[in-house]
Amino acid sequence: MAIVGMKKLTLVGLHDDRHRILTRLMEIGAVDIASAEIDDELGGIFNKNTDKEDLLELSGKIAVLEGAISVLKQFDKREKPIFKVRRDMAAHDYMGMVLRRHEVLARAAEVNKTRQELLQARSGINKNLNAITNLNSWSALSIPLEVESTKNTRILKGMMPAAADLDAIGETIAGSGLAGWIEITGSDPDQKYITAYVHSDDLQPVSSILKRNGFAPVSFQGYEGKIEDNIRKIEFSISDERQKADGIEKKLAEMAVHLDEIETVYDYYTIRKEISLTDGDVASGKRIFFLEGWVPAPLEQRLYDELNEKWTVDLKFRDPDEDEEFPVLLSNGFIADSVQDITGMYSLPSPKSVDPNPVMAPFFILFFGLMLSDAGYGLVMALACGAIYFFVKLEDTMRRFMKMMMLCGIATIFWGALFGSWFGNLIPILMGDASKDISIWFAPVTDPEYLLMWSLLFGVIHIYTGLAMKAANLIKQRKYLAVVFDVLFWYVFFTGAVLLVIPFVPGVPAGLSGATGPWGGYLLMAGAVLLLLTQGRKSKNIAGKIIGGLASMYDLIGFMSDVLSYSRLLALGLATSVIATIVNEMGSMGGFSFTGVIVFILVFAVGHSLNFMLNALGAYVHSSRLQYIEYFGKFYEGGGKPFRPFKRNTKYIRIKD
């Protein structure tokens, strides 16, 4: 159980079968097809072509379908499941839908067109609403809008800043001997809406006075009649447009019943695009073609039988070369499988290293439990996630996550029971003595130092396991001497350091702390000498060797801070149970009466959910961190490329053959 071995496949087939073979390979989904390597010898015979036109056409169709899907989703009234899963579809139903694909594609285009109409109608409504707001500002204007002059007067309409003093402006005009009359025909907090009546002869000087005071003319081109009539007219057209928009929305809502079909056809075209893309990686000659790729070793025989049975093909499988990187596929048991995505978020292991998941899983799960550390929360989590895991249809990633959370919940019950925390001190409260200790092991709140000691000890174990993993990697790479130099010597050195500092760690039993000191000193010295002699061995000259050896001493500080970092196990664990206890205390303030019980239930539900969410998140990220930095840091060789088989990468449907 670990990283799956891979075989390099070279498949040679007849040109006529090419498309069918590719389609079949996709259905099997076992080959990670690599771009075929055409060397000089084959250069004249084979070449690789990507059909760019075909790809462009497919991408265009996919874009149309995608647009329609995003529109129809808004109008889809069906209940949506909490966990998104692809629909199962029988192969012959799928084929039936594929035959109708042109019809569906046309419908998708129509959806997009209808959507455009809807947008247009909506923007028309907005434009008219704005027009009404503008006209309303002029509510006091009583003359028809198109009237801009009489025989001897000009009528100016425009805006002025709210601060403008109209009386003063009026006096300025009158004082200059000009014939002009200003009137406020509307106002809001920012602007005044002004109508000015000016004698034709005085137009020039009056407008320049107005302009000096911030007058900005407003045009009513296109309007006729009085303000009220115009507003009424626009309101009519808005209600018309609203009706139209409602009609379009209804039409889209009716079209939403075709969402499933459009999604299916979308997947059909993405499958075709995938085939077309992969086709570009295949080397084709006049009569034959060949392709190369990686196949998981366990599937070799099945692939061989299946292809040979139907077509004239030549299949060759070979083991990867010594220094050849092959794609990484992990195969693990029930528990190790669950934390696979935690490792995946960091990096996939290198194909030449050991799969870290089986060893990491128990640490991740137990550390999570120790940091959440309340059996009540663990119980809720294990039951909820377990129910989802066993009874709800899920995609693989979500399934693994639920499984991991269920296992973490079980670990939380384990630690919570050891520490006697069931929803904080709920059980003691119900028994009538809030401070009663019901722990199986001990209560961390009363003796945090003891838990600190254990937390650090778990840290040392975890880090030592990390070093052991490094040894496993080195053995897999046949570097046996390095196992002694780079792992064993560090064990000696670190163990010396650990024994030396044990007397200073709080919570260590007195008998133990006295005895270890001297031994630690000897071991530390021995380890230091061994490391000084060996850690610089990769340097060419003697100075480099000495500096390399000395520099390795610095790792002791790194080791110590790594171990201290595990004190978070205590800090987070304590936080959960303390807050849970406070919630119970607050809840039980009401005493044992009718209202008291109601208050208790409310505070209990809200307080514990909040505490659970915050601390579960904390436990999750901190447990991950302990793996990434303290554990992986010791040995991990990442950078593996994931195994991406050529298969139907569908988004909405799962085709059942």
Place this chain on the structure above:
Amino acid sequence: MFDGNFFAVLGAALAFFLAGAGSAKGVSIAGEAASGVVAEDGDKFVSVMILEALPSTQGIYGFVIAFMIMAKMTELGSALDVNSGVALLIAGLPIGIVGMFSAIYQGRVAAASIGIVAKRSSDMVKGIILTLMVELFAIFAILISILMIGRVG
């Protein structure tokens, strides 16, 4: 009025209000960056929410220490002598002060890491690791506060 109880309660108050205020600030710094990302791409909500929540732990630690100081007061009895009171006050300071600063600075790293998520959501874990680096000091602070409380009385 300046008896042991006064100093102990002051210690509990300082432990929580400094760390809590720091967390409020840190979460708000990260939250502003997070809202910006969600405005652009609603699908990244969960990733940025996790990052935004990280600086809230300091407030929780302050809360725990405040509670433990008060529990210690109950344990030691009603008339606390001034020495023990001052000792409890001082025990509240590490998580109060370190918690406040680490929460604010962690909030800034979280905001920067939210920037990572905005560009590449696949690198969210790296952002979480970077952000958690700052938290270690708050963890040491609560640890020291716990150990100090344990020594009083």
